[in-house]
Amino acid sequence: MSLQLTNWNQFHMKQVPERRHGEEPLKAIKLRAFGGPETLICEEIALPSMGQGEVLVKIACCGVCHLDLILRSGMRSRVSLPRVLGHELAGEVVATGLGVNGFAAGDRVTVFNFQACGECADCLRGRPSLCRFTKGDIGQTRDGGYAEYAVLDAANLVRLPDGMAMEEACFAACVYGPPYKAIRKIGDIQPGHAVVITGASGGLGLAAIQIVNALGGRAIAITGSPGKVQLLKEKGASDVVVSPDGNFGEDVRALTDGRGVDLVVELTGSPTFAGTLRSLAPGGRCAVIGELHGTPVSVNLGLLIIKELRIEGVQSASRGELREILDFMHANGIKPEIWRRMPLAEAAEAHRQLHKRGAVGRILLVP
Ligand SMILES: [Zn+2]
Numbered sequence: 001m002s003l004q005l006t007n008w009n010q011f012h013m014k015q016v017p018e019r020r021h022g023e024e025p026l027k028a029i030k031l032r033a034f035g036g037p038e039t040l041i042c043e044e045i046a047l048p049s050m051g052q053g054e055v056l057v058k059i060a061c062c063g064v065c066h067l068d069l070i071l072r073s074g075m076r077s078r079v080s081l082p083r084v085l086g087h088e089l090a091g092e093v094v095a096t097g098l099g100v101n102g103f104a105a106g107d108r109v110t111v112f113n114f115q116a117c118g119e120c121a122d123c124l125r126g127r128p129s130l131c132r133f134t135k136g137d138i139g140q141t142r143d144g145g146y147a148e149y150a151v152l153d154a155a156n157l158v159r160l161p162d163g164m165a166m167e168e169a170c171f172a173a174c175v176y177g178p179p180y181k182a183i184r185k186i187g188d189i190q191p192g193h194a195v196v197i198t199g200a201s202g203g204l205g206l207a208a209i210q211i212v213n214a215l216g217g218r219a220i221a222i223t224g225s226p227g228k229v230q231l232l233k234e235k236g237a238s239d240v241v242v243s244p245d246g247n248f249g250e251d252v253r254a255l256t257d258g259r260g261v262d263l264v265v266e267l268t269g270s271p272t273f274a275g276t277l278r279s280l281a282p283g284g285r286c287a288v289i290g291e292l293h294g295t296p297v298s299v300n301l302g303l304l305i306i307k308e309l310r311i312e313g314v315q316s317a318s319r320g321e322l323r324e325i326l327d328f329m330h331a332n333g334i335k336p337e338i339w340r341r342m343p344l345a346e347a348a349e350a351h352r353q354l355h356k357r358g359a360v361g362r363i364l365l366v367p
């Protein structure tokens with residue numbers, strides 16, 4: 001049963017008193033000034049008000065993303081303060097505002113974090129990440145998941161498959177979205193296809209290895225660090241090429257009887273792009289998800305023509321694709337590796353830990 005409410009006072013009277021027992025106030029991490037991790041202070045919040053088309057979600061967990069570190073530092077101008085960070089969230093619908101159809105109290109949801117307009121030509125052709133009338137992102141221009149509750153636009157919610165854990169689903173959009181789009185939509189990877197993954201030991205790289213394996217493909221992981229070989233093999237890479245200089249093309253060709261691979265999932269960009277081009281088989285595709293340095297690269301267009309290569313950028317999966325990803329993860333038993341679960345109040349420490357980059361796997365904040 002969903003509560004049709006226009007403001008939080010009504011909701012407060014009907015639902016929240018139990019939460020108020022023992023003077024336990026609602027908490028959120030509200031960023032009030034850009035800076036170091038110390039700017040993430042846990043404070044008591046007023047209950048957020050819920051408008052037309054919006055849904056109140058009780059947050060079960062929220063991932064801490066490298067993007068959050070950048071946003072906190074103030075390097076992204078779109079963030080307006082004060083702001084509750086966090087786009088990797090999952091939780092349970094508590095109440096729905098007027099005009100919300102398709103969601104009801106008790107629904108378990110995660111978010112498609114991009115707030116596209118839903119009406120422009122790009123949105124209507126299923127490319128919301130290209131929307132020029134965007135209202136920004138959850139955790140940037142709208143309060144996100146570093147809180148006990150969030151009010152979210154119903155248009156951003158996606159229901160979880162039955163039986164899927166919240167702490168797995170919360171990473172579906174940000175961690176699994178881009179590699180899924182690269183591997184299934186651009187690569188159309190089938191059993192037996194070979195895929196090179198650059199920067200393979202990062203979160204998206206490990207997710208890419210899982211997706212390729214679930215499809216019966218062969219994941220060839222590229223890393224700059226010999227210390228990551230064992231990890232990548234344990235995580236399911238068929239082969240690992242250590243290439244500190246990014247010239248791994250000949251190694252990949254040797255591993256594929258000289259043919260090259262069907263797809264490169266390019267997670268590092270310019271540092272590895274020469275090796276990437278050299279790795280592609282005739283008709284091969286390159287999905288560019290990451291670019292570390294912003295350095296221009298050179299492309300021999302003759303090679304593109306003769307081998308009929310495709311190079312395509314990937315920003316994010318769409319909301320429809322997110323539904324597919326959740327089903328795909330659940331059906332194939334794909335689980336993100338969770339390195340640490342921390343209470344909401346330790347958000348600053350979570351940012352410090354992530355900055356040290358010692359973690360393999362994700363950090364979760366649990367209210
Ligand atoms: Zn993220």
Ligand SMILES: [Zn+2]
Pocket residue numbers: 116117118119120121122123124128131132133134
């Ligand atoms: Zn749009």
